[in-house]
Amino acid sequence: MEIYRIPILQIEDFLVASIQTPLHDAAAVQFKDDLLERIYSTKARGFVLDLTAIDVVDSFMARIVADVAEMAGLMGAHVVVTGLQPAVAISLVELGVEMAGVTTALDLDRGIRILRELVAPEREQADG
Amino acid sequence: MTTEKLSTSQEFERQLAALQRVAGVFGAMRKGQDIYDQITHQVVDLLNVEKCAVLLYDPDQQALVGQAPAVGVPTQDIRGYVIPLAEGSPARQFWEVGDSFLVKDIDADPVVQALGLADFAHKVGVKSTMLVGMRLEGQLIGVIQPSNRRDGLPFDETDARLLTIYASQAAVAIENQRLYQAITAERDRLARVLATVQELSTPVVPVLEGILILPLIGFIDTDRAQRIMEGLLNGIVQYRAQVVILDVTGVPVVDTGVADHLVRAARAAGLLGAQPILVGIRPEVAQTIVGLGVHLHEIATRGDLRDGLEYALAVLHRKIVTAEGQHVGR
Amino acid sequence: MADSLHIPVLSDLDIVMARVEGRHMARDLGFGVIDQARIATAISELSRNIVLYAGTGTITLRPIETPQRRGLEIVCADTGPGITDVNLVMREGYSSRRGLGMGLPGTRRLMDEFEIRSRPGEGTVITARKWLR
Numbered sequence: 343m344e345i346y347r348i349p350i351l352q353i354e355d356f357l358v359a360s361i362q363t364p365l366h367d368a369a370a371v372q373f374k375d376d377l378l379e380r381i382y383s384t385k386a387r388g389f390v391l392d393l394t395a396i397d398v399v400d401s402f403m404a405r406i407v408a409d410v411a412e413m414a415g416l417m418g419a420h421v422v423v424t425g426l427q428p429a430v431a432i433s434l435v436e437l438g439v440e441m442a443g444v445t446t447a448l449d450l451d452r453g454i455r456i457l458r459e460l461v462a463p464e465r466e467q468a469d470g
Numbered sequence: 471m472t473t474e475k476l477s478t479s480q481e482f483e484r485q486l487a488a489l490q491r492v493a494g495v496f497g498a499m500r501k502g503q504d505i506y507d508q509i510t511h512q513v514v515d516l517l518n519v520e521k522c523a524v525l526l527y528d529p530d531q532q533a534l535v536g537q538a539p540a541v542g543v544p545t546q547d548i549r550g551y552v553i554p555l556a557e558g559s560p561a562r563q564f565w566e567v568g569d570s571f572l573v574k575d576i577d578a579d580p581v582v583q584a585l586g587l588a589d590f591a592h593k594v595g596v597k598s599t600m601l602v603g604m605r606l607e608g609q610l611i612g613v614i615q616p617s618n619r620r621d622g623l624p625f626d627e628t629d630a631r632l633l634t635i636y637a638s639q640a641a642v643a644i645e646n647q648r649l650y651q652a653i654t655a656e657r658d659r660l661a662r663v664l665a666t667v668q669e670l671s672t673p674v675v676p677v678l679e680g681i682l683i684l685p686l687i688g689f690i691d692t693d694r695a696q697r698i699m700e701g702l703l704n705g706i707v708q709y710r711a712q713v714v715i716l717d718v719t720g721v722p723v724v725d726t727g728v729a730d731h732l733v734r735a736a737r738a739a740g741l742l743g744a745q746p747i748l749v750g751i752r753p754e755v756a757q758t759i760v761g762l763g764v765h766l767h768e769i770a771t772r773g774d775l776r777d778g779l780e781y782a783l784a785v786l787h788r789k790i791v792t793a794e795g796q797h798v799g800r
Numbered sequence: 801m802a803d804s805l806h807i808p809v810l811s812d813l814d815i816v817m818a819r820v821e822g823r824h825m826a827r828d829l830g831f832g833v834i835d836q837a838r839i840a841t842a843i844s845e846l847s848r849n850i851v852l853y854a855g856t857g858t859i860t861l862r863p864i865e866t867p868q869r870r871g872l873e874i875v876c877a878d879t880g881p882g883i884t885d886v887n888l889v890m891r892e893g894y895s896s897r898r899g900l901g902m903g904l905p906g907t908r909r910l911m912d913e914f915e916i917r918s919r920p921g922e923g924t925v926i927t928a929r930k931w932l933r
Contacts, residue, residue, distance in 0.1 A: 364820060367812035367848075398819055398837060400844035401903050424743070428703035429837035431741040435734040437841060437906035438892070447743035448710055693933075700834055 348373050350380050356457050357381065357419075358450065360392040370406045377410060381419045387464070388457035389414055392450050394425030404439045411444045420460045421445065424453040491516065492636045505647050509614065509640050510541045516636060517629055519616040521596065523548055526612035526644075532556040534613060542617070543594045553585060560584040564601070565610060570630040571601040600625040602633040604641035611641055674705030674714075681782045682711035682744070683775070687720035695731035702735055706744045713782040714739050717775055719750030729759045736769045745770065745785055749778035804862035809850045809878075818859045819844040825861050826872055830932055838910040839872060839930055845907045846876040846926055853902070854880020854923070864929065871912070871931035879923035886916050 348369075350359045357380055365373065381389060391407065393399065399407075411421040424447045426434075434441070447453040510522040521542030525534040536543075536551030543551075555565045560581050564571045573579045575598065576591045591599070599617040603610045614637050619625060675683040684702050706714060716732065718724060724732070736746035748771040751759070756771075772778040805825065807818045822843040826836045843859065850857035857878030864873045883889055892905045904926075908914040911928040918924040 364816045366816045397823065397833075398840040398844060400819075400841050400848065401906075402844075402848060426741050427833075427837070428700065428707060428738075428742065429834045431703060431738040432699060432734075432834055433837045433841040433910060434741060435737045436838065436909045437845070437903065438909070439903075439906065440737075441741070446741050448707065452710075452743060696834075 347376060350377060352384065352386075353454065354458075355384075355386060356388040356390060356454065357384065357386045358390045358392065358454075360395065360425075360450075362395045364396075364398070365403065367402060370403060374406055374410050374413075378413055378417065381414055381417050386419050387461045388420045388422070390450060390453040390457065391421060391423045392425045392453070393423060393430070394427070394449070396425075396430065397427065399426070399430050399434055401437060401439045404434060404441050408441050408444055411441075420457055422447050422453040422456050424449050489635055492632070492639065504539065505644060506537045507539050509643070510539070513614055513616050513633065513636065514541050517616050517633065518620050520618035520620060521594070522614065522616045523551070524612060524614055524640075525551070525553065527555070527610065534561075537612075547590075547594055551590060553587070565603075569603050569605075569634055572625050572630060573599045573601075574624040598624045600630060600633070602630060602637050604637040604644070606641040606645055611644065613637075614640060674701060674709070676705070676709040676711070677779070678783075680710065680712040680786055681779070682706060682709055682714045683717060684714060685717045685720065689723060690721060690728050690731065692727070692731070695728065695735075699731070699735040699738060703738055703742060706739060706742045711744045713747060713785050714744045715747045715749055715775065715778045715782060717750050717778070718748065718755070719774070721750075724751075724755040724758060726758055726762060729755070729762055733759065733762065733769065747772060747778050747781060747785075749773065749775050804860055807847075807859045807861070808856070809847045809859055810856050812848075812851060815844055815847045815851065818847045818861075822859075822861050822872075822874070825863065826930075829863055829870060829872055831872070831930070835930060839874070842907050842910045842928060842930075843874055845903045846874065846928070849902050849904075850876065850878045850880070854878035857923075869931050871929055874911075874926075874928045876926040876928075877923065882920040882922055882924055883916070883918040884920050886918055890916070 348359050348361055348365075350357055352358070357377070359373075359377065361373075377389065380386070391410070396403075407423060411423075414421045422445045423441070426446060445456065447456050506524045509524055513519070513522045521540070523540035523543055524537045526537055527533075528535045531552070531554075533555050534553040536548040538545040538548050540548040553561050555561055564581075571581075573582055576582055576588055576596060582588055582591065596617040598619065599615060601613045601615050604612050604614060614633060616625075616629075616633065619629075673685070675685065677683055682702075682705055684698070684705070686698065690698070702714065702716075705711065716736065718732065721728065732748065736748065739746045746769050748769055750773075751771055770781065772781050805821055807814060807821065809815065809818060819840040823836050823840040826839045831839065843861070847857075847859050850859075855878075857876065857880065860873075860875040860877070862873045862875070864871050889902050889904050890908070904916070907928070911930050913927075913929040915927045916924065917926075
């Protein structure tokens with residue numbers, strides 16, 4: 343069965359993906375694999391996951407997001423999740439699902455800004 | 471003797487049949503559709519006439535006033551149709567005493583002439599007519615006026631009796647609709663007032679750039695807590711806040727329920743990229759929150775609003791926020 | 801008013817369908833976006849539990865009505881292994897699988913009414929309702 347793959351774009355040296363359709367579990371896992379693969383191959387320093395179009399995030403999805411952030415972090419990339427809708431945020435906290443350790447921002451614009459600020463000092467250090 | 475008995479029982483049969491017809495016709499009334507439209511059409515079917523109008527008593531004018539729409543009479547004409555009932559009017563007696571008033575011939579009837587309605591009758595094409603009162607709890611609230619039987623004959627007692635039965639139901643229907651409209655209008659008015667009150671009781675105050683203050687005042691129940699959370703999150707989106715200060719100084723009771731809601735509101739704010747700061751927590755409230763098993767390092771707290779604002783500015787300056795409230799920076 | 805909707809749950813695709821249908825029904829009934837999300841999330845959690853623990857089951861979504869109010873009912877049924885200790889799974893913080901647990905206390909918080917009936921070896925029926933405010 344053909345699984346719809348979520349397009350992952352590159353902006354500066356960050357990766358950006360925006361989830362537009364309801365994801366079933368298998369697609370979510372596929373996306374996680376694709377993403378980590380891309381981070382590795384592009385040596386991306388940061389990744390913005392935009393969830394503006396998502397109207398339901400349940401415990402499974404939240405788990406995937408938290409896992410992605412952790413795994414990407416291990417590979418040297420910062421992850422920022424943007425665009426969580428108020429309705430989704432409320433459902434998540436009432437469900438009791440934590441996305442602890444996941445950086446969040448209001449929208450894509452803020453997300454990129456945060457990534458720049460996170461990455462810049464690391465670059466400074468690297469340059470000596 | 472026998473003939474009389476026969477006609478009494480025949481009359482009874484006729485009245486029973488009439489009652490059944492009225493019930494059947496009336497049962498077809500539909501809510502929402504114009505009531506005068508329905509009544510006039512039903513009477514036209516019931517009595518097999520060409521025209522029908524409803525007039526309602528207007529106490530200010532002390533007159534019966536035609537209601538639109540009517541069957542067989544144009545709307546602008548029916549609106550100008552008025553039967554005065556003030557003291558001295560020839561129609562007054564009917565109003566006070568009678569239930570029905572039959573006019574066999576417009577041109578010959580003295581009351582029609584006295585009221586000056588012959589011209590109007592000619593204009594709209596009325597040849598014979600009948601007025602039957604609609605009574606509500608004994609009071610006449612208006613009349614139904616059918617005109618021109620299709621068979622050309624004048625109206626008779628049977629028609630009057632049939633229409634009287636119908637009219638009593640019509641009176642109730644008209645009153646019900648009036649009440650329904652009054653209740654609906656009041657309900658809408660109250661809904662608007664409630665919406666305003668709710669808005670006022672969960673205000674968010676944007677200050678400077680990117681800081682939102684949510685001053686909480688009064689008792690907070692589950693319902694209000696949910697509305698506060700929604701207002702807070704919508705405020706974060708609207709004002710693009712990066713820091714939100716939740717000020718609970720004005721909340722007299724912060725029990726586990728309220729603390730629970732506060733913590734959830736703070737976490738939800740974090741999910742939208744806004745760092746939550748709790749201010750105005752008294753010692754006993756702090757104990758409640760800790761007792762909930764909440765790790766306070768998740769949510770920054772300060773003593774009062776001023777401290778909270780200072781801290782908010784420092785956070786904005788450092789610019790980097792994580793969901794746990796820890797600061798990552800230089 | 802729409803009739804009830806029966807959705808057989810066998811795979812993760814059905815989870816998505818159930819919550820999409822649930823959201824539509826909630827919207828058509830007049831629930832606001834926040835409650836729509838709560839209902840859809842609850843449906844997602846409950847149907848995922850079927851897939852994870854029972855293998856197959858059904859979700860039934862139904863508009864409900866009393867003289868005072870209207871709402872939406874979710875009935876989630878399976879003939880899986882059943883829950884041995886209902887109190888345990890309803891306790892806050894309980895988790896059984898990789899930290900995911902069954903998510904039932906959280907799901908209950910999303911809805912207004914919540915009942916579990918379960919017999920080990922026979923299966924589980926969870927009924928949850930949310931009312932329009």
